[in-house]
Amino acid sequence: MELTRRDFLKASAAAAAFAAAGAPVLAPRIAEAADDKGIKWDKAPCRYCGVGCCVLVGVKNGKIVATKGDPAGPVNKGLNCIKGYFLSKALYGKDRLTHPLIRKGNKMVKASWDEALDLIASKYKEAIAKTGPDSVAIYGSGQWTVFEGYTAVKLFKGGIGTNNVEPNARLCMASAVVAFMNTFGSDEPMGCYDDLDLGDTFILWGANMAEAHPVLFSRLIDNKLKNPKVKIIDIATRRTRTTQMADDYIPMYPQGDLAALNGIAHVILRDKLYDEAFVAKHVSFKRGTENQPYGLKDKEAAGDKPENIDFAKYKELMKPFTPEWAEKLSGIPAAKIEELAKLYTDKSRKVNTLWTMGVNQHVRGVWVNNLIYNLHLLTGKIGKKGENPLSLTGQPSACGTAREVGTFAHRLPADMVVMNEAHRKKTAEIWKIDPAKISPKVGLHTIEMYRAIDRGELKCLWIQCTNPFQSIPNLSRYRKAAEARKAFIVVSEIYPTKSTEVADVILPSACWVEKEGMYGNTERRNQQWFKMVEPPGQAKEDTWQLIEFAKRLGLGHLFPYSQKGFYKEMWEEYRSFTIGTGKDLAPYETYFKVRGLRWPVKANGQETRWRYVDFDDPYVKPGEGLKFYKAPGNKASIWYRPYEPPAESPDKEYPFWYCTGRLLEHWHTATMTGRVPELKRAMPGATLEIHPEDAARLGIKNRDKVKVSSRRGSIILTAEINGRGKPEKGNVFTTFFDETKLINDLCIDAFDPISKEPDFKKCAVKIEKA
Amino acid sequence: MPVSGVVIRCQPGSEVQIAEQAGQLEGVEVHGVLPDGQVIAVIEAVSVNAEADLATKLQQLEGAISIQVAYHNFEDVAHEGGADGTDKA
Numbered sequence A: 001m002e003l004t005r006r007d008f009l010k011a012s013a014a015a016a017a018f019a020a021a022g023a024p025v026l027a028p029r030i031a032e033a034a035d036d037k038g039i040k041w042d043k044a045p046c047r048y049c050g051v052g053c054c055v056l057v058g059v060k061n062g063k064i065v066a067t068k069g070d071p072a073g074p075v076n077k078g079l080n081c082i083k084g085y086f087l088s089k090a091l092y093g094k095d096r097l098t099h100p101l102i103r104k105g106n107k108m109v110k111a112s113w114d115e116a117l118d119l120i121a122s123k124y125k126e127a128i129a130k131t132g133p134d135s136v137a138i139y140g141s142g143q144w145t146v147f148e149g150y151t152a153v154k155l156f157k158g159g160i161g162t163n164n165v166e167p168n169a170r171l172c173m174a175s176a177v178v179a180f181m182n183t184f185g186s187d188e189p190m191g192c193y194d195d196l197d198l199g200d201t202f203i204l205w206g207a208n209m210a211e212a213h214p215v216l217f218s219r220l221i222d223n224k225l226k227n228p229k230v231k232i233i234d235i236a237t238r239r240t241r242t243t244q245m246a247d248d249y250i251p252m253y254p255q256g257d258l259a260a261l262n263g264i265a266h267v268i269l270r271d272k273l274y275d276e277a278f279v280a281k282h283v284s285f286k287r288g289t290e291n292q293p294y295g296l297k298d299k300e301a302a303g304d305k306p307e308n309i310d311f312a313k314y315k316e317l318m319k320p321f322t323p324e325w326a327e328k329l330s331g332i333p334a335a336k337i338e339e340l341a342k343l344y345t346d347k348s349r350k351v352n353t354l355w356t357m358g359v360n361q362h363v364r365g366v367w368v369n370n371l372i373y374n375l376h377l378l379t380g381k382i383g384k385k386g387e388n389p390l391s392l393t394g395q396p397s398a399c400g401t402a403r404e405v406g407t408f409a410h411r412l413p414a415d416m417v418v419m420n421e422a423h424r425k426k427t428a429e430i431w432k433i434d435p436a437k438i439s440p441k442v443g444l445h446t447i448e449m450y451r452a453i454d455r456g457e458l459k460c461l462w463i464q465c466t467n468p469f470q471s472i473p474n475l476s477r478y479r480k481a482a483e484a485r486k487a488f489i490v491v492s493e494i495y496p497t498k499s500t501e502v503a504d505v506i507l508p509s510a511c512w513v514e515k516e517g518m519y520g521n522t523e524r525r526n527q528q529w530f531k532m533v534e535p536p537g538q539a540k541e542d543t544w545q546l547i548e549f550a551k552r553l554g555l556g557h558l559f560p561y562s563q564k565g566f567y568k569e570m571w572e573e574y575r576s577f578t579i580g581t582g583k584d585l586a587p588y589e590t591y592f593k594v595r596g597l598r599w600p601v602k603a604n605g606q607e608t609r610w611r612y613v614d615f616d617d618p619y620v621k622p623g624e625g626l627k628f629y630k631a632p633g634n635k636a637s638i639w640y641r642p643y644e645p646p647a648e649s650p651d652k653e654y655p656f657w658y659c660t661g662r663l664l665e666h667w668h669t670a671t672m673t674g675r676v677p678e679l680k681r682a683m684p685g686a687t688l689e690i691h692p693e694d695a696a697r698l699g700i701k702n703r704d705k706v707k708v709s710s711r712r713g714s715i716i717l718t719a720e721i722n723g724r725g726k727p728e729k730g731n732v733f734t735t736f737f738d739e740t741k742l743i744n745d746l747c748i749d750a751f752d753p754i755s756k757e758p759d760f761k762k763c764a765v766k767i768e769k770a
Numbered sequence B: 001m002p003v004s005g006v007v008i009r010c011q012p013g014s015e016v017q018i019a020e021q022a023g024q025l026e027g028v029e030v031h032g033v034l035p036d037g038q039v040i041a042v043i044e045a046v047s048v049n050a051e052a053d054l055a056t057k058l059q060q061l062e063g064a065i066s067i068q069v070a071y072h073n074f075e076d077v078a079h080e081g082g083a084d085g086t087d088k089a
Ligand code: SF4
Pocket: A046, A047, A048, A049, A050, A051, A052, A053, A076, A079, A080, A081, A082, A083, A084, A213, A214, A215, A216
């Protein structure tokens, strides 16, 4: 029988699936012969989420023609999630941007790179001359490669002299970052994904892992199917795919996490279930500033002034937070709170807490992060194989770039901050510039950046790799300001988006494997990839765009890298920030072959899976056991953080909680996963999930059109009853990927006073039949 | 036509039924049911969108925990510029 190319491809597909499922011997024999004739394979991290799966990319005749889960990749062991299908589409949409465009009135007209860059440079120069460097800014993302983020930070902080550098990561894990810093003195988790395989108890706070972190959830499920002891507890305001696999689903009121976590800690203290020796050795106690504002007014001042307290004082402060008190505020029965306290302290269990946007996008997000760490620090269930708190991240390099490179308004590389003179000095030394060039003044955080446009204070903004004019809360205020041309806006993009709509200049960018790059995922794993295909038309890398712009500002000397050694030289310079800090990265070439390495990378080139422990972290001497060596006095902080209400709660007029989030098949604003026809298919546009009893009361049937309104705007959505997500009574849920439905118009732009991260999960709306 | 190899992770005990239902979907070929509750299937469809739709359908089968993609080849649509799903289907 003659085998066709299709037979071979199908055999290869089946063989890869058998191998990834752990049964390679069952694979069809012809697959070996097929081996994808003419396809050249190379490794890269997945373009989409913070899980950071290892992917093999197949190229033929200059085009990507195939992708595989990388069998050698420890993150995903040969399997991608459903978004893996869209890797094929990220690059090859028909509407890819292929040449620079400049606004002429209401039209965008084609321009050369020189024209576009000259125009941008002249606008920036003019603003800097007239209103100072703090009147210009750059807004990037956790999808920036390390190189792109580093170029932006060096150019703006070290060259232009402003700290107005922000990533969209401010909208997703700024709260997690602050809590890492104020608890452990260093950003990023102590544990890693191995804990998902080794632990037996997983408590999820407001995290729909099955949809937002699917490959990690699969690892958890694999563990569960092998080990009957494994328990998954899903604490949330909505039933999801995650709930279906959980052993226990505990519904909770929005903002109830603050009360429930305190209630659990209360029981641990009341019944003396804490680990006394651990607490004495590894923990100090603090109280922060309470009753801070929600940032609803422009330029509202806020901050956290910690006060040291002792264990006795902490215990006394925690006395009122009984399970009954927690029940009232969280809706979680007091008995369940007691049960959770027993689970957290069960000596026979390896307990892990997992959380993401439900905790971070929260007006008291830093507090909730702190309260989670409190439980692990009280019980000593931390810094052990298979037993750790793990903050999950949304974007592929939110950790590796936004956090580690420091593309926030207050940060510099490797945990340093602009407010600290010694940090500015060290940075200036590496950058070979005058330390006075780096401003000690914290730049504008994301929401303030867009408000400053509306106030006419920010004159120029360059956006790369993200879509803020769809994704920021209270969107219409900021869209109106941009449409009124209050600032000069540059957008580097690969497709037209809601942000390119308001741009003065649109620059076509290279994407993913059209350039060389490095990403860092949630578990501190840095993954490098090479350029595999050419970008379309005149599209160029974001680093090239920024450096050409720098040259026009007379700042080209900041980037003295040779053409041939560009990435290596920039990497080695960046890496020097990390050496000796406990965040040590490896020489560039080390990353060429491996499927990423988790830092700190040891002198022998080995990675570190668990930080702060003598069995793995090179910064802890043998025999020292656990040592929080980045924290003051080697002690991590337990924080007293009480309950405080959300910025806006349902009332008579707006009786429902409004929560936003993502779906398995789409990623962020869907500029890469939702190339248009998709929206009409299996998963249509954004819907409004509503509880069946609420729907019945309002006379709403499944698929009815409903009008959802908040104090900030309204929108028409299709009601979804008993769909894949089921919100609790009094709650509605929608997704933010659909650019035809700007659901963020309704969201309040209240934010956490410490992290400045907005709360996309809670505001009040009313629902009417449309 | 794009081709992909997927692994369906099933709730214990539901794999046989899932394999049967999956096999009835046009464009899905079941290649094996593993003893640990995984079903191996190959999906073939006229476009990447249609393929992703089929995967979503598999995901919605009663008892299916997750669908994961091991291999995806779209060499013919990539050349027609149709990997974005804008092809006829
Ligand atoms: S889980 Fe995230 S990183 Fe992994 S394949 Fe899916 S989208 Fe990509």
